[in-house]
Amino acid sequence: MTPIKAEPNAQVRLLDVQAIDTALAQLEHRRRTLPEHAEIARLEADRAALASSLVAADTAVSDLELEQAQAERDLQPVRDRLVRNQQRIAAGSVSDPTALAAMVEEVEHLKKRISDLEDAELEVMEQLETETSGREILRARAAALAETLAGLSAKRDTQLNELAADVAERRAERDQLTPELPPPLLALYTKLGVSHGGVGAAELRQGRCTGCQLDINAADLRVFRAAPADEVLRCEECSRILIRTPHSGL
Numbered sequence: 174m175t176p177i178k179a180e181p182n183a184q185v186r187l188l189d190v191q192a193i194d195t196a197l198a199q200l201e202h203r204r205r206t207l208p209e210h211a212e213i214a215r216l217e218a219d220r221a222a223l224a225s226s227l228v229a230a231d232t233a234v235s236d237l238e239l240e241q242a243q244a245e246r247d248l249q250p251v252r253d254r255l256v257r258n259q260q261r262i263a264a265g266s267v268s269d270p271t272a273l274a275a276m277v278e279e280v281e282h283l284k285k286r287i288s289d290l291e292d293a294e295l296e297v298m299e300q301l302e303t304e305t306s307g308r309e310i311l312r313a314r315a316a317a318l319a320e321t322l323a324g325l326s327a328k329r330d331t332q333l334n335e336l337a338a339d340v341a342e343r344r345a346e347r348d349q350l351t352p353e354l355p356p357p358l359l360a361l362y363t364k365l366g367v368s369h370g371g372v373g374a375a376e377l378r379q380g381r382c383t384g385c386q387l388d389i390n391a392a393d394l395r396v397f398r399a400a401p402a403d404e405v406l407r408c409e410e411c412s413r414i415l416i417r418t419p420h421s422g423l
């Protein structure tokens with residue numbers, strides 16, 4: 174396989190492109206792993222749970238309100254009848270003693286019935302009060318949660334915008350550099366980057382490949398030393414493009 178040729182300057186430019194690509198990968202990693210993502214997801218789950226608790230609380234409150242209204246409706250005819258009976262007794266309009274006695278007895282019965290219905294209604298009202306204040310607590314919690322979420326979302330968005338601006342800046346720098354590279358070199362670099370964790374090109378530094386961090390053996394170093402400056406070298410160990418610099422130790 175004929176080695177690719179590229180001017181030494183272009184080869185060094187490739188290291189700059191690699192540095193930008195590494196920075197871009199780090200920016201992407203930061204974008205994906207912002208702590209706010211996990212925090213927001215957790216709070217969204219809390220919000221969903223709270224929303225269904227609120228639905229249940231709304232249902233309980235409205236059921237109890239209906240029950241109280243029904244209790245009031247049940248009481249009204251009994252109260253009316255009591256008042257009517259009491260008026261008739263007070264007016265002396267019942268002359269028959271047996272009928273009067275029955276009416277007096279019914280008055281007592283109606284009073285007892287009213288008292289029982291009122292006790293039942295009171296119990297419903299107490300439950301209603303408990304449910305209503307429980308719902309208020311849930312509503313307050315939901316409002317606080319919504320506020321926390323809004324704050325976190327804003328914080329996340331600010332960071333995402335900053336990261337996006339950094340990415341745009343790096344991409345612009347990269348776009349300035351890549352036209353200086355011979356297309357076959359850039360293509361090889363891109364291909365190697367995909368299979369080598371995003372690092373397709375590495376500096377040969379002090380006799381070592383900075384891609385795989387292995388020392389180049391003496392025989393390969395001799396070959397590298399003899400290679401023309403425009404020949405693109407490859408690491409025998411990791412096959413990455415090896416770039417010579419004044420620090421290569423050749």
Ligand SMILES: [Zn+2]
Pocket residue numbers: 382383384385386387408409410411412413
């Ligand atoms: Zn290597």
